[in-house]
Amino acid sequence: MSTTESTLPTSAAAETDRLLGELEDLYVDNGERWADARPAILARMKAARADALKACEATLNETKSGVIAAKVLAAGQDAVIRAFYRFAAEHIYPTANPSVAERLSVVATGGYGRGLLAPGSDIDLLFLYPYRPTPWTESMVETILYMMWDLGLKVGHAARSVDECIKLARVDTTICTALLECRFIDGDENLADHLVERFDQAVVRGTGKKFIAAKLAERDERHRRQGMTRYLVEPNVKEGKGGLRDLNTLFWIAKYFYRVRTEAELVDEGVFSEKEYRLFKKCDDFLWSVRCHLHFLTGRAEERLTFELQREIAQRLGYAPRPGLSDVERFMKHYFLVAKDVGDLTRILCAALEAQHVVQALGLSRMLRSLTGQAVRILTPDFHAEHNRIVLTRPDAFSEDPVNMLRIFELADANNLSPHPDTMFELRRSLRLIDQSVRADPEANRIFLALLTESNDPATLLRLMNETGVLGAFVPDFGKVVAMMQFNMYHHYTVDEHLIRTIGVLADIEQGRAEHEHPLATQLVKTIQNRRALYVAVFLHDIAKGRPKDHSIEGARIARRLCPRFGLTAAETELVAWLVEEHLTMSITAQSRDLSDPKTIDAFAQKVQSFERLTLLEILTEVDIAAVGPNVWNGWKRQLLATLYDETEAIIAARHTRRPRSARIKAAHATFIKRATFLTPEERQATVDRHGKPYWIRTHIDDALYHAELMKSGDPANIISGFRKLSDSGVTEMTLIARDAPRLLAVVAAACASAQANVVSADIFTTRDGLALDIFTITPLSDDAEDEEQRVKRIAQTVRDALAERVPVPKAIDRRARAVKQKAFTHPTDVLLSNDWSDGYTAVEVTGLDRPGLFRDLAEAFLDLKLNVRSAQIATFGERVVDVFYVTGPDDVQITDPELKTKIAEHLVEAYDRPGEARLAKSAA
Numbered sequence: 001m002s003t004t005e006s007t008l009p010t011s012a013a014a015e016t017d018r019l020l021g022e023l024e025d026l027y028v029d030n031g032e033r034w035a036d037a038r039p040a041i042l043a044r045m046k047a048a049r050a051d052a053l054k055a056c057e058a059t060l061n062e063t064k065s066g067v068i069a070a071k072v073l074a075a076g077q078d079a080v081i082r083a084f085y086r087f088a089a090e091h092i093y094p095t096a097n098p099s100v101a102e103r104l105s106v107v108a109t110g111g112y113g114r115g116l117l118a119p120g121s122d123i124d125l126l127f128l129y130p131y132r133p134t135p136w137t138e139s140m141v142e143t144i145l146y147m148m149w150d151l152g153l154k155v156g157h158a159a160r161s162v163d164e165c166i167k168l169a170r171v172d173t174t175i176c177t178a179l180l181e182c183r184f185i186d187g188d189e190n191l192a193d194h195l196v197e198r199f200d201q202a203v204v205r206g207t208g209k210k211f212i213a214a215k216l217a218e219r220d221e222r223h224r225r226q227g228m229t230r231y232l233v234e235p236n237v238k239e240g241k242g243g244l245r246d247l248n249t250l251f252w253i254a255k256y257f258y259r260v261r262t263e264a265e266l267v268d269e270g271v272f273s274e275k276e277y278r279l280f281k282k283c284d285d286f287l288w289s290v291r292c293h294l295h296f297l298t299g300r301a302e303e304r305l306t307f308e309l310q311r312e313i314a315q316r317l318g319y320a321p322r323p324g325l326s327d328v329e330r331f332m333k334h335y336f337l338v339a340k341d342v343g344d345l346t347r348i349l350c351a352a353l354e355a356q357h358v359v360q361a362l363g364l365s366r367m368l369r370s371l372t373g374q375a376v377r378i379l380t381p382d383f384h385a386e387h388n389r390i391v392l393t394r395p396d397a398f399s400e401d402p403v404n405m406l407r408i409f410e411l412a413d414a415n416n417l418s419p420h421p422d423t424m425f426e427l428r429r430s431l432r433l434i435d436q437s438v439r440a441d442p443e444a445n446r447i448f449l450a451l452l453t454e455s456n457d458p459a460t461l462l463r464l465m466n467e468t469g470v471l472g473a474f475v476p477d478f479g480k481v482v483a484m485m486q487f488n489m490y491h492h493y494t495v496d497e498h499l500i501r502t503i504g505v506l507a508d509i510e511q512g513r514a515e516h517e518h519p520l521a522t523q524l525v526k527t528i529q530n531r532r533a534l535y536v537a538v539f540l541h542d543i544a545k546g547r548p549k550d551h552s553i554e555g556a557r558i559a560r561r562l563c564p565r566f567g568l569t570a571a572e573t574e575l576v577a578w579l580v581e582e583h584l585t586m587s588i589t590a591q592s593r594d595l596s597d598p599k600t601i602d603a604f605a606q607k608v609q610s611f612e613r614l615t616l617l618e619i620l621t622e623v624d625i626a627a628v629g630p631n632v633w634n635g636w637k638r639q640l641l642a643t644l645y646d647e648t649e650a651i652i653a654a655r656h657t658r659r660p661r662s663a664r665i666k667a668a669h670a671t672f673i674k675r676a677t678f679l680t681p682e683e684r685q686a687t688v689d690r691h692g693k694p695y696w697i698r699t700h701i702d703d704a705l706y707h708a709e710l711m712k713s714g715d716p717a718n719i720i721s722g723f724r725k726l727s728d729s730g731v732t733e734m735t736l737i738a739r740d741a742p743r744l745l746a747v748v749a750a751a752c753a754s755a756q757a758n759v760v761s762a763d764i765f766t767t768r769d770g771l772a773l774d775i776f777t778i779t780p781l782s783d784d785a786e787d788e789e790q791r792v793k794r795i796a797q798t799v800r801d802a803l804a805e806r807v808p809v810p811k812a813i814d815r816r817a818r819a820v821k822q823k824a825f826t827h828p829t830d831v832l833l834s835n836d837w838s839d840g841y842t843a844v845e846v847t848g849l850d851r852p853g854l855f856r857d858l859a860e861a862f863l864d865l866k867l868n869v870r871s872a873q874i875a876t877f878g879e880r881v882v883d884v885f886y887v888t889g890p891d892d893v894q895i896t897d898p899e900l901k902t903k904i905a906e907h908l909v910e911a912y913d914r915p916g917e918a919r920l921a922k923s924a925a
Contacts, residue, residue, distance in 0.1 A: 005345065017251070029384065041087075046152075051155075052076025056073035057069070057797070073119065082186040084108055086186065088144060098136070101134050102140070103129060103130055103188040104140055105186075105187040107184055109181045109184045110156070111892050118295050118301070120300050121301060122155065122301075126178075128159075128160075128161070128180060165179060165195060169199065179199050180255060180256060181255075191750060204259065216253075217423075218695055232493055235336075235406050238291060239303060247280070250346050251350065254626065272349075276345065290305065297309060297313065297457045305335070311327065314332075319466075324547045329546070333485060335485075336483035375641055381393065382404055389417065389418060402434060403441055405434060408423065409447075412464075439476075441471060442567070447566055453536075458535075459504030461502050466496055472496075474668070481542070481545055483496065492629025493627075498542060499541070500612050502539075502541070503535065505626045506623045520642050530616065535561060536572075538620055541555060546556075558580075559573070559580045579616055586605065587624070590637070590643070593803070594886050595640070595643050597837070597838045599836075605652055605835070622641065625637060635726070635731075665697065673685065673700065677702050678712070679712065698763065706722070717739055718782070719799055720736070721795075723735075733775065738803075743863060744799075746862075747799055747803060750860075751802065753853040753855065756852075757779075760778060761873050762774065764775075823871070829909050830847045830848065831846075831847075831909055833905065847881065850881035861907050862913065867887045868888045871886045
C-alpha cells in the first residue's frame, strides 16, 4: 500500500507540484483569504479534473488499453486530491506544532485503491486518524469532502481511526474488502502503513476460509440478481457474470489467502501459469476498455452494455463486419468469449484453493457442497472420484484415449459427480486431441448421443462441455455459434446458450417438471415415437446462425451431415432435417396467420402431413420460444399453438370425415340457442341471424354468449365496451361494439396508441344489421385487473369522443423502454400481398421495425385505400413486428388488380415509415 510520492510516475508528481503551485498563486492573488480564493481554486481544480478525463480518453483511443486509461485517470485524480490536501494543510488549517492526535492520512479504497478509475466511478476515500478525531482532522475532512462534491464527484467516504477500521473489518466483509485494496494518497504515510500491518495481522491472518466463503456467497447472490448467466445479450460489464466484479473477486480471494499484493505474484505462488496470468490481464484490460468507453459515451457511470450502445462501442473498438456477422455481433462474441475466460480463471483459482481444502467442492450446479470425506472411489482405470469430484487416475488418460474426453461427462452423469477443476483444465488443454478421427469414432458418438438424449440433466452437462470447449471441438458447427450474439431485442441469450436452454426446457417437459407452463407439450411428449430425433433437432435447430444463407435451410444441410455420424438412421436423419428446416413455420403460422381461415389450416396441414411431424414440431416450437428469454413464452402463444395444433390434427386425422363448415355452423347455432337463456327466444334467433358464417366458425360458443350479453347491456350507438383479463393467455381483451363506420378501425387504433395499448391481435366482425364487433387483445400494463378495466374504459371514451368529432385523439407518447431501445435497430419495411393464404380475402403482410402508433397508422392507410379489414394478427419479435391484415377491396372481394396491389404496397410503406400522428390528429379533429 505504501505508494509514496517518490515512487509515483514523474508526470504525476510533477502535476501535483504544478497544481499546488497554481492553487497557492490563486490564494495569494485573493489576499490569502480562503473565502475569496475558493471560487477560483474550485474552477482550477475543475479544469484539472477535466484535463485528467481528456488524458484518459486520449490514452484510451491511442493505446486501446482500458487499464492504462484507468490508471491515467486515477493518477490525475490523485494529483487533484493530493494538491488540495497539501494546500488545505498549509494554508487553510496550518498547524505549527501538531499534536500526536493531529495526524491524517488520505487513503484510496475499492477500485480507486487499485489505482484504477473509470470516468463515471465513485471516488472511494478513507480519512484515517490515529485515535479519535480532533477539530483539526474534522475541519480537514469536511473541507476536502466539500471541495470534492463541488467538483461534481461522487465520493464514497469514511473517517475512522485505525482501531475502528480493524474492528469493522472483522465483522463487515464489504469494509474488509475495501481495506484489502487501500492505497495511500497523501498525509501521514506512517499512519497508513500502520493500518496495513494491523489489518494483515489482526484481520487477515487465519481467516482465509471465512473470507473466501463470504465472497463466493456474495458473488452467487450478485449472479442471481443479474440473471445467473454470462450470456445475456445486454450484459452488465461490472456486475454481470463474467464481468469485472468477478475478476475483482477472484483477485480479492487470492490476495487475501495467499497474502500477495499483485496479480503477478499469483504466478510465483503456483496458482496461475504465465499463460493464465496473461489471460487474466487480457480479460481485465478488455473489460476496462469497454467500461471506460461506456462511461465516456453516456457521460455517466453506465455499466450495462445495452443495444443502443453496443454498435458504437464496437466501432470505437475497431470491429468490422464479416460475412454473416455484423460489427456489433463480432464485438459481442468477443465479449462473451472474454466472459467465458473469466469463468475459466475462477475455476483455476478454486481448484488451487480446493487442493488445500480451503473451499468446498463445487457440484454440477456449482452450489457449494460440504466435503464428505469419502474415500477414493475407482470409476474406470482412467478415472476415480475424490470428494464428489472426478479426477484423472493417469495423467495421459486423454492423450492415450481421447474418447475419455467425452466419457468423463458420461461418468459425471451416471455417478452424479462433476469433474475436478484440474481435470477441466486438462480437458481445455487437450482440445486439440479431438480431431476428425475422434469425431468419427462410433463410441464417442454413442456417448454424445446418450448425453444429449438419455442423461438426467442434459442442459447442465452440455453447458459444462461447452465451458471446457469439448462441445465445440466435438461438434465444430456448434463451436461456430459459441458466444455468438444475435443483435435483436427478441433473443436474450447467445446462440449456444439458447440451444442448451432449449434442451433443458425439453428435458423439463419430458420429466414432468414444466406441466404448468407447457401442458400441451407435456401431454404430447408421452406419445412421440422419435425421441432421439426430437432431441437432436432441438440441439441443431439454430446451429447455422451467423451464416450468410438462411439458417433454417443451412441447418437442415448440417443436420443431414451430422445425424448419421451421431448414429441416427436414415429416416431419423430426414426427420431431424425437416424439423430444423421448418422449426419457425408453426410459430409464424400461429402468430401471424388467421387460424379461423380453413385455407391457413389446410396449407399448414399439407406441409406437416403426419401426426408425428405435427407433434414433434409443436414441442420443438414451444421449447424454442420458451428458451428465447424470460417471459417470452406466455399463455397467449400457448393458446395460439394449441389452436393451430387442434385444427391441424383434425384435418390430418380424418379429412374425409371432418364435419363440413355448414354442419359446424349449424351446431354452433343450436348450442347458442340452448345456452343463451338470458335472451328471449326471439332475441336468440335474432342474434343467430345477425352474425355471418365467419363469426360462428371463428368464435367459441362461450365468447358468443359473452358478446350477446354485451350487446344486450347497452346501445351500440354510444359504443359498448367490454373488458376481460385473460389470465390463461396473459393478455387483456377489449371488446368494442358500435355502429359500423369507415373510420372506426383507424380511430380505435389511434385510441389504443394514445393509451400505450400494444395490440397483439384483432378480430373484426360486421353484423348483417350494420354493427361492428371488434375484439382486440392487448398486452397489459398492470397486473391489477381494475387498472386494466379502467384503461379499456378510457380507450372506449376516446373512441366515442373522436367519432362524435368532439375532440381529436390524443397524440401518443410512448415512454416504454422498448421505444428507446428500438432506436438501436434498423429493419427494412416490406409489404407482401397474397391471395393464396385465404379463399375470400387478400392477406397483407407488413414487416419492419416496431414503433409507437404503428397499428394506428396502418389502419389509417387502409381507410385511405378504401379497403375493408376483416381481421388482423400482430406478432412482435423483439424490435421487429409482423402485422398481417386480411382485407377485401372496395368491391368486397379479393384484390387482383396489379396496379392496385402496387398502390397498396407503396401507401403502406409510406404509412409505416412516417410518424403519422399529425395527420391522424387532423383527421380526427
